[in-house]
Structures are given as C-alpha cells and as structure tokens.
Amino acid sequence: MTLCWIDGQPASQLSVKDRGLAYGDGFFETLLVKAGQPLLFSGHMHRLALTGKRLAFALDLPLIESECRAFAHQMQEGVMKLIITRGDGLRGYAPVPGARGVRILQASPLPAYPPSNAEHGVRLFPCRTRLAEQPLLAGLKHLNRLEQVLARNEWHDTEHAEGLMRDTSGRIVEAVYSNLFLVKGGVLLTPDLSRCGVAGIMRAEVLRLGEQQNMAVRALDLGMSDLRKADEVFVCNSVYGIWPVREFEQLNWPVGPVTRKLQHLARGLLDI
Amino acid sequence: MTLCWIDGQPASQLSVKDRGLAYGDGFFETLLVKAGQPLLFSGHMHRLALTGKRLAFALDLPLIESECRAFAHQMQEGVMKLIITRGDGLRGYAPVPGARGVRILQASPLPAYPPSNAEHGVRLFPCRTRLAEQPLLAGLKHLNRLEQVLARNEWHDTEHAEGLMRDTSGRIVEAVYSNLFLVKGGVLLTPDLSRCGVAGIMRAEVLRLGEQQNMAVRALDLGMSDLRKADEVFVCNSVYGIWPVREFEQLNWPVGPVTRKLQHLARGLLDI
Numbered sequence: 093m094t095l096c097w098i099d100g101q102p103a104s105q106l107s108v109k110d111r112g113l114a115y116g117d118g119f120f121e122t123l124l125v126k127a128g129q130p131l132l133f134s135g136h137m138h139r140l141a142l143t144g145k146r147l148a149f150a151l152d153l154p155l156i157e158s159e160c161r162a163f164a165h166q167m168q169e170g171v172m173k174l175i176i177t178r179g180d181g182l183r184g185y186a187p188v189p190g191a192r193g194v195r196i197l198q199a200s201p202l203p204a205y206p207p208s209n210a211e212h213g214v215r216l217f218p219c220r221t222r223l224a225e226q227p228l229l230a231g232l233k234h235l236n237r238l239e240q241v242l243a244r245n246e247w248h249d250t251e252h253a254e255g256l257m258r259d260t261s262g263r264i265v266e267a268v269y270s271n272l273f274l275v276k277g278g279v280l281l282t283p284d285l286s287r288c289g290v291a292g293i294m295r296a297e298v299l300r301l302g303e304q305q306n307m308a309v310r311a312l313d314l315g316m317s318d319l320r321k322a323d324e325v326f327v328c329n330s331v332y333g334i335w336p337v338r339e340f341e342q343l344n345w346p347v348g349p350v351t352r353k354l355q356h357l358a359r360g361l362l363d364i
Numbered sequence: 365m366t367l368c369w370i371d372g373q374p375a376s377q378l379s380v381k382d383r384g385l386a387y388g389d390g391f392f393e394t395l396l397v398k399a400g401q402p403l404l405f406s407g408h409m410h411r412l413a414l415t416g417k418r419l420a421f422a423l424d425l426p427l428i429e430s431e432c433r434a435f436a437h438q439m440q441e442g443v444m445k446l447i448i449t450r451g452d453g454l455r456g457y458a459p460v461p462g463a464r465g466v467r468i469l470q471a472s473p474l475p476a477y478p479p480s481n482a483e484h485g486v487r488l489f490p491c492r493t494r495l496a497e498q499p500l501l502a503g504l505k506h507l508n509r510l511e512q513v514l515a516r517n518e519w520h521d522t523e524h525a526e527g528l529m530r531d532t533s534g535r536i537v538e539a540v541y542s543n544l545f546l547v548k549g550g551v552l553l554t555p556d557l558s559r560c561g562v563a564g565i566m567r568a569e570v571l572r573l574g575e576q577q578n579m580a581v582r583a584l585d586l587g588m589s590d591l592r593k594a595d596e597v598f599v600c601n602s603v604y605g606i607w608p609v610r611e612f613e614q615l616n617w618p619v620g621p622v623t624r625k626l627q628h629l630a631r632g633l634l635d636i
Binding site for chain 1: 368370375376377378379380381382383384385386387388389392419420447449450456457458459461468470493494496497498500501506507508509510511512513514515516517520532540541560
C-alpha cells in the first residue's frame, strides 16, 4: 500500500460526504521529494496560503507545513501530493464558515519520463479543449480540473508528451500539466494568468531565474502568432523542471541556449 | 448513520485516489424519492447518459437504473444523490479508457424549506460570482462546482433563499441551485445554457408543461433588462418544484398566474 495520511493519520479512504468530492471544493499541491525534503517548499506553501485565502478556508498553515515535512521525511523520495478539502459539509453549496480544511497527503514514485524529453525536447499536442475564463479561480491549483481531463484525453499516443491549451478567446495559456514559456529576441515571455491557468511554482522560479540572468522577463497575453515567431519554446513544472519544446504542428524549434541555461538552473533547484 | 452505497455495497468511505476527488472527474444527479420511488427518473437517467457520453464514460446504464431503484426503495423518502466518478486512476490527468464509473448513492432527509418560499415567493441575492463560459461542460451537472460554492458563500442571511448568477459576459444564466424562468407578455422565457449553467430536469419539465399549456416557450440569451421587464419570475429544481421570485434588489414581482399554474403542475410531478 502506498503511503497516505488524512489529517496526520494513516488512512486510504475519505468520507463520501467530503466536499472535495461533491464539488471539487478544495485545492492541491504536487511536490518533488528528495532525501526526505519537499523541494521548492516555500513556493508551494505560499501558493497554498494564497489559495486558501481566495477560497475562504481558515488554514492552519504551521500544522500543514510540519505535517508535509514529516510526511516527506517518511517517504524520502518521490512525488508528494497534498490535497486540502473543505471536509464534510452542510447540505448544499454553502460552505461551513471557518473550515480549517481536511489535509490529505499521498506519496507516489518519481515519474519515469523518457530522458529524451529533457534532452531533445517534446512535441506538444494541439488541444481543442479551451480553458474557460474565470478570474476568480485563475492561477489557483483547485480541484475543478475537468478541462485538463478532457484535454489530456484528446491524445493517446506517446509522441506527444504534453498538450498546448488556449483560452476560449484563443490566447495561449499553458500546457495540460505544465506552464509554457517563449523566448523571443532574448526576452523571456510567458502567458498572463489572470483569466485562467495554474500559476505554477516552477513558472515563478523560472521568472525569477530569468531576472537573475539579467533577461527581460514578461507575463502578458500571447497568441498563436507569438508562438510562430518564437526563437525557443519550453514547458516547465516543479516535478520535471524544464523540457524544451521541439515541435508543435508545423512548427519546429531547436533546443536553444536560453532554454538550456534555464533548464540547468531549474535542475539545480530540484536537486539536493 | 445515513444510507450510502458504493458500487451497490453499503459503504461510507471512498478511496483517496478517486478521480472524483482529485479532479472533480465525475457528475451527479439529485433526485426526490417518495414512497420508495425516484421521481422524474427518466429525465435524470437521460441527463446522466448524455453527461457520461460527453465526458467519455462507458456507463452501465441498466445497472445504474436498477441500483437507483433498489436504493430508493430502501430509503422510501428523502433526497437521493447519485455521484458517478471515473474511479481510481492512472497518475496524471489521462483518464483510464473505457471506465464504467464508480457509483455512489447517498440518502438525505427531505429538506425543510420555509413554506413561504413556495407560497409568497423568494428574494434572490445578486451574486457577484460570474459563471465562466465553457461550452464543453455547459448543461452538465458535473463535479466542478467551485463557482457555486463561491456564489453561495456571498450571503449568510436567511432573507435570500437563492442567488442570481450571470455569466462573465453579463447574461443571466440561473440561480445557484435552481434554474430561472421569466414570464413576459404570456411567453415563457429561460436562459439558453449552451455556454454555461446546469440544464435542470425540472427546467425541462417546465418547458414541456408550458408547451402543454399552449404557451410560447423560448430558451434564449437574457440580460438584466429582460429581468427588469418581466411580468413574473420564478426558480425551479427537481426537489422543491417551483418558487416564485418576489424580489431582486430594487425589483418586485407579484406571484403571477402563470407561475401559480406551472407551480401547481410541477407539484403534481413531485407527488406520488
């Protein structure tokens, strides 16, 4: 049995009355664990706190932090998923005021991605599923993820490691489980996420690393024409770091120097 | 303990790996049960089948139907909630191909709404939470319901029995747990739900009843000016039937004859 805790106790089952199931009333973080340590931990905890505030949870952050550290210590290595739900609820949509949230921690092994993803880059599938524009939930890693499920169900081959997602207005937003970056004329560009999308922890780190490298860095609205004009393209998340994008439909990109440099720096953040 | 079955067996807990929890990857129906019978059953089963198809589930519909009937027989009276999830999944968003779905049935008592809701009508809260426009999920009663949670959390008084929700473009869509109808010049109007909203079973029945009464009936885009000009307004769902709307912000409506007539007919559908 895989390691799993609910509210600090070993458990593998949750009440069917939980609002995380009934309404997707909750949010999650996915963290890489190495040598018993959760990586990019302060970034994940920062987003968790922000999400809790926006969804009106009364989180016990010190308790969550210490529980995550203890869980990571026990699992030693792998991927740690933390889900916070609003717990058993009143009947109907009204949330219980002041809910501190149910804490679910699950361990899974390090994913076995093909090494060529990082070395030679990946091909992106052109997802037809568009992301709806909902500023109230934009940026959050909440439990309402049917759009990602539909998008990921659009391809079944192994040729595409990720899929490109646009919003209902046609703007480029992200990949299904990654954020997206373009490099154009030495400037690092990533989609603005104020209408939809998940504000990834690695995305924030890449923006920070870019600035540290004295690059111009911008989060803004990007369309398909920006993608076509890009010198380099890459995707990122806090489990695999950075994958260059080598192909999207008719477009091809080399693995460029900016991508390689940032990939190297990101790898440093995911090593211990 | 309240009555609950998972895949036909008494149970109160679900695997924490279930994709209904992880991604809201599933959908539900809420049915009124009287004298051991699920009411408006064919309508609910029809929507369930449609939803399963749109979300790529391989539902065993005869099994679901017979299980619902057996469960309703056991509970005799109350509200029966059926949740279908995609079950334990692969790691990541990719759904398991051909998943038949986990079947969760939960019983709860008949809700104790104030009788004045049906008699004298209700006041609607003006929700600031807007519904995002996502045609791929529009109409479905899926498990991604954070917008409803946020909207229902906007008021805590008992003066407002329901809240009016608009889409991000400002169109009127529905109430938080009900559908909405306007009557204008003897014509029955309800918002088109091709961009967002839940296509309620009682909504379909009311449209059918209106036609049966030789009324002109239309589902179309409606704005705030249509609401202001309405002669009568009401909300409906398959648990309480029809509630007249008597007040929304500065607007007031009498409980009109069309509402009363349809309310009477809807009550007939929810009696046995």
